[in-house]
Amino acid sequence: MITIGDPVLSDPISALRQLHQMAKRGNVRVPVFIRGDRDFSFRLVSAVPGISVVTDDSSVFDEATFPRLKWNDAKQLLGQEIGSLALDVREHIDVEKLCAISGCIRGGELLFFLVNNEEEPLSGFRQRFIDFSSHANAAMFCQSGLFWLPKASISDTENVVQRETTLGQDTAIDAIERVLLGHRRRPALLVADRGRGKSSAMGLAAAKIMQTAKKRLIVTSPTVANVDILLQHAASVGGISREGKYGLKSDNGSELVFVAPDALLLNRPECDLLLVDEAAAIPLPMLDACLERYSRVVFSTTEHGYEGTGRSFSIRFRQLLDERTKGWKEVRLKQPIRWSENDLLEQWLFDTFLFDAEPNSAIANEETNLRFIAQHELLNDESLLRQVFALLVSAHYQTSPNDLVQLLDGRNQSLITAFKGETLVGVALAQQEGGFDKDLAKAVVAGKRRVKGHLLAQSLATHTGIIDPLLTPLLRITRIAVLDKVRHCGIGRSLLVAMECLARENNIATIGTSYGVNSELFQFWSSLAYLPVRLGVSRDAASGTYSLQMAKALSTTECWLSNANTLFGLNFTLQLHEQYKAMNPYLIAQLLYRIPCIETPCLLAKKQVSLFAEGILGYDLVTGSLWRWFVHWLSLNNAFFNQDRACTALIERVVKRRSWQDVARDCNYQGRKETESAIRLWVSEQLANEKELE
Incomplete structure (x- = not known):
């Protein structure tokens, strides 16, 4: 020592x-x-x-x-x-x-x-x-x-005999074998920091399985480069050789092949065991689909480090495993294999970049107090910085060291915190944008200029053609996070109200946000009178969600917001059967509620829908009328919260225009006939309700 x-x-x-x-x-x-x-x-x-x-x-x-x-x-x-x-x-x-x-x-x-x-x-x-x-x-x-030189102690390990595998790897290999040989629907989750050998453990386990009996194994990961170590370790075992660039084959006919996540879910290839490496970089809906379609699955993820996930993924994925499976097993690999456990660089990285910062779980039974925090306070108080960063990470699907840079260096940034006693329980982070001169704003809308740090204002202006978000100041909520134990207690709402007050004090007429939309988050922002103004057409690579931009006018003079909301409504209804085919039907119903510019169906269209409901006309003869009536019905009714199966089928077929076969399968009907009959009955019930209200 x-x-x-x-x-x-x-x-x-x-x-x-x-x-x-x-x-x-x-x-x-x-x-x-x-x-x-x-x-x-x-x-x-x-x-x-x-x-x-x-x-x-x-x-x-x-x-x-x-x-x-x-x-x-x-x-x-x-x-x-x-x-x-x-x-x-x-x-x-x-x-x-x-x-x-x-x-x-x-x-x-x-x-x-x-x-x-x-x-x-x-x-x-x-x-x-x-x-x-x-x-x-x-x-x-x-x-x-x-x-x-370092004050920390360095243990002399020169004469220590190194094992071929660590005890953690041995446990992981056993857990992987049990997934294959034990009860169905009992997945395993391997969790480790970097350098703990989880990928090599998966490779060695795969090789062991391939040697024992003729099996087909599939490994999937965001990129094929991620599974290089897994394939190398599997190929190092006797009797196993490379088969093409992305596969292995054993002497007894077993095979291990790489399949990209999107191809896996599109083609649904058969396998005896599915290995999912770096699961945190795969959208949660895709992981859910893996659990649904494959009965024997092993997941691995890095929890800390540059590729580490936000705690939101860790929480949500474990919740998904609890909902989908019983008896799933988590294995943590703690012992490093490329360096000793007392590695000085690893702990320095953790402390410097707050990789292992965790929110404080000890919550005082006291009133919630809001505090404005300046950036210099974070620099001068390491404990406060760790609490703030840990809470921000806990609510985010993925995180990176650059998030810490932004927190400490972001310009025109505002941070409001919520405390119970000495425990931080809520954080809202915002950035001021806009305020361009007219010539610069015109250049941005024309696609000739791009100004760093004005993400929401520039996105709204360039995608809608409305120049006003660039000309006037706008406050963008970049992050909001509430400690899990005190969620649904009004803390997030209080933080946003405080941020709106701060914006008004600084003569900012509009406040907005951009986030990966899901039903719960949309309900939260809508309840605070934020309006949807733009929805991205591509899903986020990590979370699998579409990016929704919402805004709220803090002044009666802000008319551009209403125009942007109108444009959103004009486009959204017609984008649903192309750009948003993968969107959750429940979320579609929420987004369509109170959407502007939805035309009332004419009497002739309503008559056709009635004839369909009575069984006189078939679906193929009333498609346009049924679409017009149903989209208008969704815009007026906030009654889809029971997630009725027939209403879901109607959204999938009429709004998203999916095939009868796919709609029947996903909604658990026996083919088109049963699906159409259920839709007809549901429409009949809604028409009867409309007559009662007339």
């Missing part, structure tokens, strides 16, 4: 080499800051053998001296295992790439950060980053001759 003391003046190169040797004996990685000019940085980096450099500066770190990558190409390192690495962060810090490629460094190596000799941070995030050079796990070498 070695512990190094306080800052000293000595030969930095000798000390650096000593640190490298200690890291190798302890099989740990160490973060090292180098503060100095180019020549000083070059001399120190040169003292470490086999080092690679990521920099855009070719004046000193040329490719002939070091393996060098530009920052734009840094992600080429992903999937590799590399030695020591130097990151040039003198000009800027690409936080996402920094965190991503740090996981490629093997135990016993160093991660250097090259910073300026006289660092004068221009942003809050950079100031905090430089401050973490004093972290107990970090080393610092200054051109002045002053340096310090």
Whole structure:
């Protein structure tokens, strides 16, 4: 066990080499800051053998001296295992790439950060980053001759015999086998931080299964690159060889093939076991479909790290497993395989980028108090920063280190918090946008200009052709999060009311938001009088939801909002059978309620619908009239909350124009005849209700 003391003046190169040797004996990685000019940085980096450099500066770190990558190409390192690495962060810090490629460094190596000799941070995030050079796990070498090595202890593991697999991997392999051999519909969920070997465990388990009996296994993941390690470990077992680029085959005829998630759900190939790697990067509806269509499934996900999920995914996916299956098993892999458990770099990354920040669960039984928090308060209070960031992450489907950068550096940003005692229970984050001059606004609408940081205002203007959102100030709610234990207690509503008051005080006439829409969230925002103004036509790659923009006028003079809402209504009804075929029918009904510009069906159309309901006319003869009547009915009735099966079938067939076969299957009817009969009866009941109200 070695512990190094306080800052000293000595030969930095000798000390650096000593640190490298200690890291190798302890099989740990160490973060090292180098503060100095180019020549000083070059001399120190040169003292470490086999080092690679990521920099855009070719004046000193040329490719002939070091393996060098530009920052734009840094992600080429992903999937590799590399030695020591130097990151040039003198000009800027690409936080996402920094965190991503740090996981490629093997135990016993160093991660250097090259910073300026006289660092004068221009942003809050950079100031905090430089401050973490004093972290107990970090080393610092200054051109002045002053340096310090980590205060944290490094255990000597040089003589420790390494197992081929960790105990956690063994448990995971057993759990995967039980999914195949045990009761149906008992999936397993493998959860781990980076470097714990969950992908290799899945590969070894797959190989073991393939050797035992003739089986067909499918692995799916957002990209085929994600499953390289899984395939490599499976192929390393005797009797298993590569079959094409994305598959394996064993001597007994077993096979393991990669199938992309969209192709998996479209073609529904048969298999004995489905492996889903990096599940958090796959939309939740697609994971739900996997559970529905495959009876033996293993999921794996990274919970912390640069690719780590927001806690929203973790919570929602576990809820989905509870609803869909009984007896599903979670396996956590804790022991790292590429470095020792006391790895200095890993804990430094966790602390610096708040990977493991968790909301405080101890809630006082006190009144809720709202507080405005300035960015400098977050920088000066690490505990407060951790609470705020943890709560924001808990409500978000996915997160990245860049979210921390935005929180600390975002311009024109407002943060309102809700506390019960000392516990943070709610957060609302907003950004001021708009306020352009007319010439700039016209250039943006014409597609000639794009201004950073005005996402909602520019999106509304460019997609509707209405210039006003750019000319007047607009406040965009970027995040709102409430601690799970106190949700549905009015805290989120109180935060938004406070944010609206703040906007009025600053003469901002419109407040808006953009989010991945689902039924619960739409109900929340609608209840606060926010109107839908634009709906994205593509689903988010992570959450599987469509992005909905909503806004609320805080002044009677804001007329552009009504025009945008009208345009939304004009387009939405006709987009449903093309762009929104995958949308939940219940959500469609909610979006159509009180939608503007829905024409009342004429008497002739209503007569045709009546004849259909009486069984006199068939569906194919009244399609247009039935569509007109039904869309108008949905715009007037907020009565779909019982999610009636026949009403759902009507939305799927009439509004989304799906085939009778698909509608019958998804709504649990026996073919077209039963489906049409149920629709006819439901329409008859609604027409009778309309007569009673006349």
